[in-house]
Every structure is written in C-alpha cells, then in structure tokens.
Amino acid sequence: MAAKYISREKLPEWLKALAAERRVLVPVEEGGSVVFRAYDPARAPVFGSDATAPPKGAVFPASQELFSYACGKEGEDANPTLKLEAHTEATPTVVFGSKPCGARGFLIFDRVYMGKKYPDPYYIAAREATVFVTMACDRVENTCFCHWVGSGPADAAGSDLLLTPVDGGYLVEAVSDKGAPFLDSPVLADGAGKTAEAEAVKAKAREALGEAPDIADAPKALLGLFDDLEFWRDQSDKCVSCGACTYLCPTCYCFSITDEGAGLAGKRVRSWDACMHFQFTLEASGHNPRPTKAHRLKNRVGHKFSYYPTLHDGLIACCGCGRCVKSCPVSVDIREIVQNAVAKAKA
C-alpha cells in the first residue's frame, strides 16, 4: 500500500478526526513525566522522546474490574441470590505516538493471553479494539537496546501504522491489515516522495545503536546459573525491590487478583503485579519460594531472557526500550546482568 505523508501542522487535524470516533491516547507531559492520556487539543502531545510510561495500560490497565457482583437478600434467607456482571467490553482506542518498542511489547502479551490454552477475554477484547500508530525513532538513547532483542528503531512488529519523522512531518505507512484503512483519511497526503528520506532516518537511527552483543547463549546461561545464588546476590545487591522496572516494562504482563467488597456488593479487580515485590510469590502459609531480591531479580531476568524464549520460539520477553534501566532508582542494568550471565557461563 502506498505510503502517505502528513505535515506537523496537519497532525492535530488528524488526531481530532481520529478522536471523534474513538479514544485516542497520546503521550503528553505531566509534571515532568510523559504519559499516555486521552487526546486533548489543548495539550500538545510530546512525540520527541519516548514516554516515561509505555502505553501498556491502553490494553492492560493498571487495574481493571473483571466483574462486579451483588448479593440480593430476601428476608431471612441465608443463601442470597448472586448477580454477576463481567466487564469484558473494550473501548475502541488508537494509541498514537508510541515508539515501536512500546507497541512491540504486546507481542509478548499476545502469546500468553491470546493463546489457545487460556485465552483472556478481557485482554483479547482490548487488544482487538486498539490500533497502534507508532513513531519510528530518529534518535536513540544510552538506555536503548532494542537491537539486542531482535527489534530496531523502526520495528513495525506490533504496530498498525508506522510514522517516520521526515522534514516537516511524518511518513505514514500501514504495517498491518488493521492499520490499512486509516490511510484513507483525507488529512493524509501522498507520501511517495518521502520514502527515501524516511528510510535514511530509520537507517541512521539503527546505525546509532551500534552492534548488539551476542546474547544467543543467554537462555542456557541463565538457566545454568539458576542455583548460583552468589552470582544473583552480586547482580541484585543494589536492587531495592520496587516495581518500577516491571510496571514500566512494555512486556511485563503479570497480574494479581483481589476482591473488594462493601456490604452486599463488590468487585473482582485485576491489577498489575511485580515479581520484584516480596508479595508476588508469598504463599498463604507465610512461606515464600523467592524470599530475597536475588531470587526475584533472577526470576525477572531469567524469565525475559531464558524461560519465556524457551517456551515461545526464542522470542525474548523484552523489547529493549530501556525503561527498566532508565527509571530504576538505582540504575540496575538488565543488559549488564545478561552479559554477566553469558560471560560467566562461558568462563
């Protein structure tokens, strides 16, 4: 399909048109952070650098009411009637202006929640209702490592439309069937003349990342270090066990479920969970199979670079966005840990 072009000046018009029909989430600045919020013409989106928080919540909200319940009571009847109402409906949404890594994260989700074995209706509904209009990176940061995990600054995997910054505006390409109809928008101009420039931008960004180290042995290396607690102690010494890395990770999909009741009514809530928290594996007995942060960090790195890829055709459960590195209060660097593991296995 032919590529289109939109100038920076026209962008608000397109966003307004999109927002007229569905929820449009764009990155905006909020108190020094960049977060995805519903498009408001009065608030200029921030497309330059990657958002502080990825658009994970668009499909997988930080907390989500799975269903609500209400007990009816009839006099002295000890067995009240129970009314359940599930909330699987999803809001049609366009996530506009995420970096490719943010959208790519959902590929890792999809294999878990859209598999045959345990399809997750909530996720599926939201995923299907969401279109990702991503923006290829024209520059990279010290924390970027998408090229380590088989991705890149213009990775279209997981996206529906891909925008590439070019002089004066963006080249707009449809990169999925879901994205194609959006090219019909009258706001978009023909982009044929801009494709070469766009390719150059992509190439330049890719080049800026440099060479990725060879981490092909990571799955085996990490598994081999499973019982090497001293190694994990050294890697995790500085970790403070917060959930910043997991909650900001576009690929972390773990959740917890709690019931919140008040009187005769209540709801079941699914909320993000973080494997870095002590409570993640805390059992009712008080026993915890991952009692220390070393155990937990081992799991996080191991899961992303070993256990998950082993189960899922080698797909690394990491999109290389670098948020876990950048937002970590103590700069724990997952790249360093993976490399240390590979090196240790070699030695």
Added chain:
Amino acid sequence: MSRLEELKTRIREALPGLECVIGWQQGYDALHNTPLFMRSDADVDKLTWGVLNVHNPAVYLPTMAGKKVGVVVKGCDSRSVVELLQEKLIDRDNVVIFAAGCDGVVDLTKVKAKLAAAGVSAGNAEKVATDGKTVSVTAGGQTVAMPLAEVCADKCLRCQFPNAVLADVFVGDPAPQPTPNPTGNADLDALDAMSVDDRMAFWRYHMDRCIRCYACRNACPMCVCRDHCIAQSREPHWLSQEDSVTEKLMFQVVHAMHLAGRCTECGECQRACPMDIPVLALKKHLNRTIHDLFNYQAGVDVAAIPPLLQFKLEEDNIKERGW
C-alpha cells in the same frame, strides 16, 4: 591524597573484616552513578566520590542486619544511619561508617531540564566533569555547563550537615557549611501559597500518574517494614489494589505519617519516583510540623526518641481548641 583515594585506602584496610562496603560507582552512562557493593580490592577501585553520588546507601543497611558491613556516606546519608541506629534497626557494632565532606550532589531532574533547555538529550550523555562549582555535561557531542547551585538537589541548598554527623572513618578536610538557599524549599513554598482546594487538585493531578511501584517506599531508608508494608497486605487491609487517586494518595499519607519524626529529608522517595511525583513535599511539611511542635529533627542524635513514640505531660506547643 584526594578524598577519594584516601577513602579507597581506608576501605581496603577495613575490607577483610567486613561483609562488604557500600558506596557508588559509575552506572550505565556518564550521568548515572549506581550503588556499589565492594567485596574485593578490584571493587574498591570502582568507587567514586562526587556530585553524582545521589543515592542514599543507608537504605541497604537494615536488610543486611546481622552482617558486619561498611557504608560510605554523605552528610545527609549519615543522618539515616543515625536514625536507623536510634531505632535499633541496625547494630552499631555491625556497621562501619566511612565519610568525607560533601560539596553537594545533583538532582538529575534539574540536570535533564538544563540539557533539554539547551536542546540536548540527557539520554545521550557521554561525559560529566565537575570542578566543585560547575557541572559540565557532554551529550550528543555538545557540552552544557551548569552551575552546581542551579542543578544540585534541593536538600543540598538547605544542607545543615555537609559532613557526616556520625562516622568511624572521616577522610579529608570537612566540607564548609553551605549558606542556606531558600530556593531549596520552593516546592513546599509553592504548596503553602496555594488554597486548600488547589492543593487537592495538585495531588489529584500528580497522583493520577503514580504507577504504585513503591520505589518511593523502597528507596526510603526509614521504610523498614518493606516486605510487610500495609500498602500490600490484606490483614490489615488499608488499601485496595485499585488504580485510583484516593488509594495512591492514601499510600503517600501512610508513608508520610509513618515517617513523621523519623524522616531525615534525604529525598530518596522523590528522587526514586520514576514518574517525577513531588512526594517529598509531604514529608517536608511534616518535618516542619514536627519541628514546630516538638523542636525535633530526626537523624542527628542516636540517643533521641522519635517524638511520636514519646510524650510530655504538658506539651509546650499543643494547645487544645476551645468549644
């Protein structure tokens, strides 16, 4: 010998008797230092001392209880150590405190803003140079020089203790006492100037983006409940896991109230926040209250009792309202 070299020497001497010594080293790029756990002489070589040592290493001490460890501290960090000792959360015999005079550390948020204003992305930092007065950051081939006073942490602007209040090994000359700079309190001043309703809107605005990662809590050296925090328990069940502003704000109230009279204003809660939420203002406000009411400041006296764990029969500054 520079402070750093002397520190390294003294740490190397002490290391054989210690599980480890906690300090700082350069992190993933020139702008980011990261905590360092020194267990060997090679580790000690990595130690840094300077404006990028933003973290408070005292946070690790309670988790290492029972082991004899060393910790390198700035003046502010030492107050956390004092507070931990005071609350018997660590054992004096099990901690060796290494310190040197501190000339201040940067607030990376301010540095990033300066860089952004110069059209430079902090994400491309290549080199950082300091001369005590100026911080020069080179990123993307460009060098931006910024006065330390303009990019240092707020706490440094109001620093009372540039030299550790408690140290076993203090190297070099003590740092001079900086002149307090009122802009170090700009956050609280701004809140003070708001109406009550505006403050509610302020917190509603900021807490909305909280991701409940609890970095504020886990980076706090005084948050010793850690794994047993009431924010994540059902018994007791103070908070639900819902992503609502009230739950998120309530946690900040929990954190602040649990710190009342214990907080040394090290600022780690706010520094750690990946979403840049100005949560320190709440603790600053409480500290001011604690000071007004009880003429007390945390983290300066190992023998003191936190004011909310004691009382006076007649309180000097609490007046009951009339009806």
Added chain:
Amino acid sequence: MRIGVFVCHCGSNIEGTVDTGIVAKTALDFPEVVFATDTMYACSEPGQDGIIQAIKDKNLTGVVVASCTPRMHEPTFRRAVERAGLNRFMFEMANIREHVSWIGKDREANTNKSVDLVRIAVEKLRRDAPLIPSKFSVNKRVMIIGGGVAGIQAALDCADGGLEVVLVERDSSIGGKMAKLDKTFPTVDCSSCILGPKMVDVAQHPNITLHAYSEVDAISGYVGNFQVQVKKKATYVDWELCTGCGACMEKCPSKKNPDVFNEKIGPCTSINIPFPQAIPKKAYIDATTCRQFVKGKCGVCAKVCPTGAIRYDMTDEIVTEDVGAIVAATGYDLFDISKIAEYGGGRYPDVITGLQYERLLSASGPTGGHIKRPSDGKEPKNIVFIQCVGSRDKSLDRPYCSGFCCMYTAKQTILTKDHIPDSQSYVFYMDIRAPGKMYDEFTRRAMEEYGARYIRGRVAMVYPKGDKLMVRGADTLAGTQVEIEADLVVLAAGAEAAKGAPQLAEKLRISYDKYGFFMESHPKLKPVETNTAGVYLAGSCQGPKDIPQSVGQGSAAAAKVLALFSKDMLESDPQISRVDIKRCVGCGKCIMTCPFKAIKEVEFRGQKKAEVIETVCQGCGICTSTCPQGAIQLSHFTDNQILAEVNALCQS
C-alpha cells in the same frame, strides 16, 4: 457467619423516637444477617431468653443488640450469648439509646442513624473472632505499701483472712499521720490509744512481714504474679539485736536535729526511735547528722548499746518479694505553708501547721502536752486558726478541698480550751465542711460550748507586732475588716499527694491525677480498684480522707484482695494485642510505647520479634496504632474491624 440482630424498644425510651421495626427490617439487608427483630426489653429475662432461643433456632453464630450503651449491658448480653453456646466475644452492640433516641426527637433521622450504627456493628461483628481467656496461677501473698492507718487496716484484714502480708513502710515506724495526732474527731478519743493496739497487732501477727524504713524500688510482673524489689534503707542498727531500750538516744551527743516525727518543732537525736509506741521499736541513725558519719568520729552509741547492735558499715539492701496483689496506701503530705508568704509560715516561728499543733497538744510531743508556742515557750492565749491554706485555691493550683481540716480545726479549738481554759480561739473559714456522722454537731459544739469564734472570710496577712502576730482579714458576714492580735497562728495546711507518689504510680503502672493522687478505676463504682489488675488503693493516696474513710478503704481494698485470691487460677482478659510473627520486623516501637510493659522482645529463629505478655496486656491498643506494618493487632479492635466500620460509614 449467621448474624442475628435484636433491636430493643427499651419500652418507649428508644421506640419513642426510633422506628425499631424499620431498623430491624433494614438490618436484614446487611451481609450475613439472617435474623432480625425488634424486642421490647432486650435486657429483661424474656428479652435475653428470646436472644438465646433465636441463637438456637436460627443457628446464629453472632449477635448484634441495638439498645443502650455497651458500657451498661455489654456484660449482660455477653453472658446471654455464652449461655446459648456462643463465644461471648461474638457479640456487638449498637448504642441507639444514649447516642440516638435520647439526644434528638427527629424520628426519621434517628431511625436512619440507628440503621447506620447497626450497620457498623454488623461489619465489626463479621470480623470478630472467638476469644478464649487463658488461666494462670495466683501467688496468694499481698503487699501493702504504706503503714498508715489505711495500710495497717488493709494489712490486718488481709492477714486475718489468712493471707501472707508484706507491709512496706518508708519511715522507721508504722503509724503514719494518725500516730502524730493527739485526739481524733468527733469523739475526741486519744489517737495513739486507738491506733496503738492495731500497730501492735501488725507487729505480732504471724502472717505479716514488716519492712520498715524501706521503699519500693521496682515492680514487675502482673496480677497474681508481681515481683517487687524492696529497698531496705540502711538504719546502721542491726534490728535483730536492737531491743529499743533507748540507751543510745540518751547518750547521743547530736541532740539538736529537727524531729521529723514532731513535725520539726522539737529536737531529736541522730540515733532515734521516733516515738514511744513505735512499731517496730527500733533505733535508726540519721547519717546526715550523725557525728560518726559527718565528722568521722564519735561512736558513742556503739559503745553504749547493750546488745552491740550498731553497724556503721551497713548499706541499703534490696529484697525481692513475690506477691499476687498490691495495695497502695501511701497517704498524703502537707502543703508547704511557706508558699503563702502573707501568712508568714516559715518566717514567723509562731505560725505553724495544724499537724504541728497536734504535736504541741500531744502528751508524747516535744512540750509534753503543754501548749507552748515555739518562739518563746509561752502559753498562748489568743489563737487564730486559718482554714483552707493550700486548699480550694486555684491560684495555688490546689482547687480541691482537703476534706478533714474543718473537722480537725474544730477539734483543736476544743482541745485548746481544755488545755488553756482562759484562751480564745478564732477560726477564719470559707465554708464549714462537716458532712460526716456527728461532724456538724461537733463543729457546733466547738462554737457553742467552747466559744471558738468563727469568722467567715479570708485572712489578708499576718504580721508581727512585738511578740504578737497581727492577723488581718475580712469578716464577710459582718462585712467588716477584722484584725486580731494572736499569740499563735495555726494554719490548716491542705493535703497534697505524698512525695514520690507519681514515681510510685509509674512503677505500679497506675494513673495519677495532676496533683499526684492515684486514680481509682471508677470514681463511684470502683473506688479502691485501679486500672492495673491486682493493684488497689486505700486511704489518702487516692485523695484527702479522714480516718474513718481511710480505714474503710483499707478494709475495702483487703476485701478486694481476698476476693481476688479466692480463686486458685485467674483468667486473663483475652481482649488483648497479638503479634503476627510473620509481619513483625522486631523494631520494638510497641515495646517503647506500651504503658504496661506488656510487650517483650523475643528471639524467633534468630530474628527479633515482639511478644505480648497476655496477663499484663490491658487491651489499650496503643501498640496497634504504633506498629507501622500492623503486625500487632488488638483483638476485637483490629485495624480491619475499624476500617470496616469506617468503610461502612463512608461507602454506604
């Protein structure tokens, strides 16, 4: 859970302004409520039977009664649900009478509010757990602290009841203030004649161990099992050998020391037996005046003592006494009259306290029972008594009435007339407080038969004029100023808490008021109990009292101890704090703030943890609000219960 709700009409007390039928019907909509009804009088026998029947018929596992205040009938209903086979803690009350029906007439608002109160009671009950008291044994020994008349009475009653008694007295002899009195009102019988036999009984009773010249140093433990460290102060005389012969006192060269027993109006020797009837009648040396100690040489008493009892090298000794109950009977001290400069107390030797006057009246006193004024030994003719010196005076922070001064002043005017028939007594008073049996008649007799002149008004000042004292004051009844030329001025100094009372209270873990008097558990219904189980009060340590009241309290406290000890095992109140050992981080903040020392640090698998001492915990919950991670929870008032109540009120 299967909850039953019973909404009481209380006749028309509640039903008058609350639609109890609607409250009951609405309660049926609350979670886990399977039965709800309104009832005429829930507390009556049929009412209680109705609850018991419903528990059985409906298989209820928890009960809410909405009626009066739980401070009234909670125990009643708890017993009722217990009779029906439930744990008595599976019960909650909603106070819809005192807090609803009696304070407003808006039936709609009251009904609505009652529903809310039932709602929170249900939410709390849903989170209640059965609590089971544990049993522990009782050490049937009792310690009485203070050997005044109240303590003596308590000691004798306990001892007669078969208990082992340990009596601790700060001074070298028991007897307290009463031993210093000449006569007692309103019967005017000799104080030492009626007290003496009781003191002798104490000395001779096989069940009583007396530690005189001793003080309580530290107290640990709990009801049934206290450990008390008693400091036996050095007397420098071996009391095993001392026979009380008094030879040492005769020869002691240091004779001019103020005699504390005589309220410092007479001298005494450094080695001293305070008064002839002292129990134990043993000598002790005041090391602050004794030449052997002050100058390092003397040794006269050691030379003259026929039994060789003098021990200059004696030191304080700590003995530990294990007891099951403690009675505090530490009495009172007198207001320092020198604090009122205008009366001249402390400046003019002939301005004295009423107790000093008692010593002047007493045959065993420094003047041998002849009234001689301190300055020149002359017999006074005009004697002015000033009432309420350090009592009923807000400006001195002594707003309370000392109670017994009106009466002893009346007695002293009568005795004065008896001693010096041509004397004239004047009494400046505010009001006459004479509410006891035969008391008012007694004061009238002082005025009418003995001619004491009572002047209602305050004295402005006392000043010397020659060898007289001019007393200038107001006669508010006559509306005039009066000035009286007095030979002696007797101040009715008010009663104050005994010195060291607050410190002792802290050791006993009992409360005391701002004046230092110990707090009883309830001012009307628990006058001799304290809020620390196993600690009782007798006499003026609780507040100023006269002799009959003190004796009555001594007996009352003894009765309480005997009742406590009538069981071999005690049950602890299970409504106490409990530690979730998994959550506890061992920071010890609960230990710091517990007012009862009821939490101790223990080692558990190498980690520090808090542990509640069940029998000591009083259930205040300070620990629960202190523990940041909620690891210590007060049963029946857990965080989750209070949060559930809050949520029920906020979310509904």
Added chain:
Amino acid sequence: MPVLTGKELRIVGFLCNWCSYGGADTAGVGRFNQPTDLRIIRVPCSGRIDPLFIAKTLIGGADGVLVSGCHPRDCHYAEGNFYARRRLEVLKRFLPILGIDPGRFDYTWVSASEGQRWQKVVTVFTEQIHALGPAPRFDAVAPELLAKIAGAIGQGGNRVAA
C-alpha cells in the same frame, strides 16, 4: 441511607470507651439534644486511634471526623491520650497540605461526666462541618480546577522537544 440528604453530613467520631464514649452516654442520659449527623466508632483508648484512620475516613468521603478521648492525665490506660495528642495534632496540621480543610477534623477531651461538654462539642463541630459543606473529593476534582493546576505546574521542561 447513610446520611439524610440535604439534612445531614457524614461525620464520623472516634471515641475512647472510658471517658468520651461515657461522656456521650452521659449526654444521652441527660437528654441533651444534639445534631444527628455524628456516627460514633468506639475504641478502647484514644491511643488506639491511628491517625491514618482519620486520613482514610476523610479521603474516603467523610465530611468531618471528630476524635475524643480522656482528658490528659485521666487516661484509663495512663498514657494513651498523651500519645494520641501528639499524633492527632501532627495529623491535623498535615491535612491542609493534602488539600483537606483542617476544620474537617478536630480532637478534644471529654470525660465520662461531661455530658454537657459533649453536647457542646458535637453541636459546635457539626455546625462547623455544615458551614464547610460537603467535602470535596479527590476523585471528583473539577476539570477546570485541574486544568488550572496543570497550567500552573506547566511543562516539566526536561524533555527534548520534537
């Protein structure tokens, strides 16, 4: 039907069992008329009242919170109200920085015999809350106010513009 719409506001009381709850009883026994808004939660001691209960209640939607305990030195547990006094005072001074009017929370001391004082306290406090009106809620801040605050905070300025 929690509070009567238009008539009552949501006022929650935390009272110690021994003094203030008894004082409220005494007020009832004396038939001292009081506004009906207040709902009392009984706790053993004012020292049991974690200030966080009050914060939770106010953030949770109550319009006012009243705490009452024994007068200083009269605590049934000797020291509970002394701790409470410090903690409650700290909380009271903390509330305004959160955006909660400090007038929505008060604490006081009422003994079991002070029925009249209790009546006065409840009446004055209820009037005070009615004067303040229904409490604004964090989860319902007016969009205009939010926009005003967002504007005042401005852009963080630490990102490189596109």
